[in-house]
Amino acid sequence: MTLIVAQLSETELLARIFPRLHSGTSMLLGPGDDAAIIAAPDARTVISIDTQVQDKDFRLLWPNGSASSGFDVGWKAAAQNLSDINAMGAVATAMVISLTLPGPTPVSWVEEFAEGLSAATVALGAGQCSMAGGDLSGGNEIVVTVAVTGSLQGRQPVLRSGAKPGDRLAVCGNVGQAAAGWALQESPLDPARHTAAMAAAAQLFARPQPPLAAGPAAALAGASAMLDISDGLLRDAGRIGTASAVALDFDGQALQALAEKLRESANALGLDPLAWVLTGGEDHGLLCAFPASATLPAGFFEIGSVVSFESSATGLTVDGRNFEGASGGARGWDHFAV
Incomplete structure (x- = not known):
């Protein structure tokens, strides 16, 4: 009993x-x-x-x-x-x-x-x-x-509001894996049919792996802005842009490189892995802005740059072109969305 x-x-x-x-x-x-x-x-x-x-x-x-x-x-x-x-x-x-x-x-x-x-x-x-x-x-x-x-162990906190034009954008940790895992869990696909990559995505959704050493390392490396990617790369990047009064320009090839890591799961479900990279959350990786002169700490992957807001009509661009979002305009997780 x-x-x-x-x-x-x-x-x-x-x-x-x-x-x-x-x-x-x-x-x-x-x-x-x-x-x-x-x-x-x-x-x-x-x-x-x-x-x-x-x-x-x-x-x-x-x-x-x-x-x-x-x-x-x-x-x-x-x-x-x-x-x-x-x-x-x-x-x-x-x-x-x-x-x-x-x-x-x-x-x-x-x-x-x-x-x-x-x-x-x-x-x-x-x-x-x-x-x-x-x-x-x-x-x-x-x-x-x-x-x-x-x-903070004597350090200054790294806020969302310190990014400046000319800074480099970089991520650390998983991006899109949890979204892929969530989609697999929500689908009728039998877990017994998951490949190793698909099983790993489901596991990362259930048990995220935030890179906890990376936050203090980024602070020591001079990061100008930083946040946890919990609600999707686009939504969270927009928060840095708003807080810092800047725009963010993503490198399309870098985003595609992140998407390719999710290709097996996307093919199994007939979905676009780039949408998971852009709008998926709950990986709890880090998005940081670093001065151009800073050396990126181990584990960080450069994905774009910070530009002046006047150069972007939307605040978010890819390779300099205005970007309206993915998956029907979705920008990421919203607790109160209908």
């Missing part, structure tokens, strides 16, 4: 969660009191928060018959939040988690969630980040909210 959340008290459920949470080096007082205490030697705290809602941000069962395990949802919750800290050029220090759970949720799913959260934090290179506690509540669907704090 499967043990479910409704059969345990909050105290009993927490007793199953706490031992599975990673304890990093920054926690001075962890779970058990009304609030945790985290060391902040930089005297500044970077903080970010993200929410995942069942059937909006993840599915327990996908149309192709595969399931999202608690481990997968926990991994993604950690990855997307750690990536936001990374995008500031900071290093994560602490994490707090809020879980809303329907009564019929298997306790094993919750245990796996905690294990996935911890495993991602360590595997992605944020072992110093402490899981300091959180909150539990009941509801009609699973809702996961994670807040992460970080330290």
Whole structure:
């Protein structure tokens, strides 16, 4: 018989969660009191928060018959939040988690969630980040909210607003892989028919691999602007353009090189891989602007340049030509789009 959340008290459920949470080096007082205490030697705290809602941000069962395990949802919750800290050029220090759970949720799913959260934090290179506690509540669907704090370690933060004409644009991490994985999960194609590349895309959608060492490295290399690619390259590039009052010109050949990595998945579904590169999100790579004189850190791939806004009617161009978007004008993920 499967043990479910409704059969345990909050105290009993927490007793199953706490031992599975990673304890990093920054926690001075962890779970058990009304609030945790985290060391902040930089005297500044970077903080970010993200929410995942069942059937909006993840599915327990996908149309192709595969399931999202608690481990997968926990991994993604950690990855997307750690990536936001990374995008500031900071290093994560602490994490707090809020879980809303329907009564019929298997306790094993919750245990796996905690294990996935911890495993991602360590595997992605944020072992110093402490899981300091959180909150539990009941509801009609699973809702996961994670807040992460970080330290700049004496560096200045890298904002979206510092890009200047003449800067080079570069990405680090996966671009479009998660979108390909999502499309495969949403399709009726049997996962048993996936090639190795297709299986890898599905895995990267379930368990993103943000390049957590790249954010501080970009800051040290003099990056002028940076953000996490969570809602699609076009949408997020537009955010740098708006914040910096500049336009961005992409290199068409560089974009095609990224698209070719997705060719097998696109062919299997009859889709254009370039649309995934341009409008897909949830890879949690980095988009950065670097001064022309800067040396790009390891792992960064140049994809364009920053130009003056007056030279672009749309703010986004490809090889100098105005660009209106892809996939019927879609620019990326919007939580409130109909």
